[in-house]
Amino acid sequence: MGKTIIVTGGAGFIGANFVYLQLAEHPEDRIVCLDKLTYAGNLATLDEAMKNPNFRFVKADICDREAVDQLFAEEHPDIVVNFAAESHVDRSIENPGIFLQTNIIGTQVLMDACRKYGIERYHQVSTDEVYGDLPLDRPDLFFTEQTPLHTSSPYSSSKAAADLLVNAYNRTYGLPTTISRCSNNYGPYQFPEKLIPLMIANALADKPLPVYGEGLNVRDWLYVEDHCKAIDLIIRKGRVGEVYNIGGHNEMKNIDIVKIICEALDKPESLITHVTDRKGHDMRYAIDPTFIHNELGWLPETMFKDGIKKTIEWYLDNKAWWENIISGEYQNYFQKMYGERLAGAEEKA
Numbered sequence: 001m002g003k004t005i006i007v008t009g010g011a012g013f014i015g016a017n018f019v020y021l022q023l024a025e026h027p028e029d030r031i032v033c034l035d036k037l038t039y040a041g042n043l044a045t046l047d048e049a050m051k052n053p054n055f056r057f058v059k060a061d062i063c064d065r066e067a068v069d070q071l072f073a074e075e076h077p078d079i080v081v082n083f084a085a086e087s088h089v090d091r092s093i094e095n096p097g098i099f100l101q102t103n104i105i106g107t108q109v110l111m112d113a114c115r116k117y118g119i120e121r122y123h124q125v126s127t128d129e130v131y132g133d134l135p136l137d138r139p140d141l142f143f144t145e146q147t148p149l150h151t152s153s154p155y156s157s158s159k160a161a162a163d164l165l166v167n168a169y170n171r172t173y174g175l176p177t178t179i180s181r182c183s184n185n186y187g188p189y190q191f192p193e194k195l196i197p198l199m200i201a202n203a204l205a206d207k208p209l210p211v212y213g214e215g216l217n218v219r220d221w222l223y224v225e226d227h228c229k230a231i232d233l234i235i236r237k238g239r240v241g242e243v244y245n246i247g248g249h250n251e252m253k254n255i256d257i258v259k260i261i262c263e264a265l266d267k268p269e270s271l272i273t274h275v276t277d278r279k280g281h282d283m284r285y286a287i288d289p290t291f292i293h294n295e296l297g298w299l300p301e302t303m304f305k306d307g308i309k310k311t312i313e314w315y316l317d318n319k320a321w322w323e324n325i326i327s328g329e330y331q332n333y334f335q336k337m338y339g340e341r342l343a344g345a346e347e348k349a
């Protein structure tokens with residue numbers, strides 16, 4: 001018999017990609033998406049899923065105990081995968097409160113419902129940012145599952161707090177949990193506040209490409225579908241109580257990513273504008289994915305050169321999706337985050 005899987009945050013970037021993977025790969029399962037539809041959630045992303053009789057969408061806040069309990073009472077899920085989160089580091093620096101609320105309290109509310117109604121698996125989608133950062137001059141160092149938590153931003157601190165709570169519910173109440181900690185994702189449906197879609201959108205409009213500091217910070221980029229496949233394996237075959245690091249050994253400097261985007265779109269590198277750095281900016285993230293490879297046989301399938309090509313093509317083919325986003329409240333966001341920085345860069349030049 002098929003399983004019922006609650007996917008929280010399924011109207012966001014990775015959650016939506018996960019919903020589509022599940023519907024395609026596991027047609028026997030029922031997927032119930034619970035999402036508050038914050039600025040980052042977009043119902044249009046789930047248009048195709050809505051046509052599938054095995055899919056249900058429910059607009060609710062994971063912090064709303066009553067709404068969460070009601071959904072559990074109706075659906076009796078076998079598995080919960082928690083993608084719902086405030087996910088943008090820059091926003092967490094401006095306004096930490098909502099990060100603590102959604103990322104920590106929301107996790108607690110979901111796990112309480114899992115305890116109350118019974119569950120086969122609660123999976124927490126976490127991040128490599130909980131490990132802090134690595135120095136640029138030690139390319140031999142990687143994050144393993146044993147690396148101590150050592151966070152930098154309000155975002156990563158809220159995610160680390162949630163991870164600790166998940167481990168506590170596993171040990172104290174015997175809740176069957178797993179946690180995955182993935183590196184930076186890219187691909188279709190990513191909100192254009194994040195590096196890659198922001199640079200694509202700005203480059204297409206011949207606007208400045210705001211690179212923080214020198215752009216030498218390193219991220220370990222993974223195509224979103226590879227992340228979703230890893231989570232699929234963990235929830236079905238992973239060991240309860242474990243943490244799984246997910247990453248593709250694909251470290252790249254920010255400046256190099258932006259140059260690749262310029263070249264692919266045939267835009268001049270003179271659009272690149274170095275602006276004031278992010279506060280507390282993590283230098284380098286690098287995941288050691290040995291454990292998930294050895295335990296579950298997972299390996300990334302998409303090479304960066306292919307993934308970035310597919311991603312850029314997706315943004316070119318789906319302009320309506322992101323133009324609709326950047327024409328609204330996003331304009332105020334962009335002005336607030338980048339207005340002074342870009343003006344400062346212009347003065348210096």
Ligand code: NAD
Nearest residue numbers: 009011012013014036037038040041061062084085087185
């Ligand atoms: P996103 O910001 O694109 O989407 C978040 C989704 O959660 C949105 O649909 C939003 O409406 C929903 N949401 C927010 N608050 C909610 C609440 N209180 N109740 C219900 N729904 C709510 O995020 P993303 O980039 O898809 O990230 C998904 C998860 O993966 C997050 O937990 C994030 O920490 C983690 N993660 C992201 C990356 C990455 O590179 N983007 C890498 C590793 C881990």
Ligand code: DAU
Nearest residue numbers: 087088089127128129183184193194195210211212217254
């Ligand atoms: O590592 C996983 C994390 O990756 C996830 O947990 C987060 O949810 C996700 O947002 C992402 O965090 P980052 O802060 O690494 O991603 P972001 O796209 O915001 O930035 C990537 C790098 O690019 C970072 O070093 C900051 C830099 N940057 C970003 C933006 C938006 C710029 O130089 N200019 C920009 O305008």
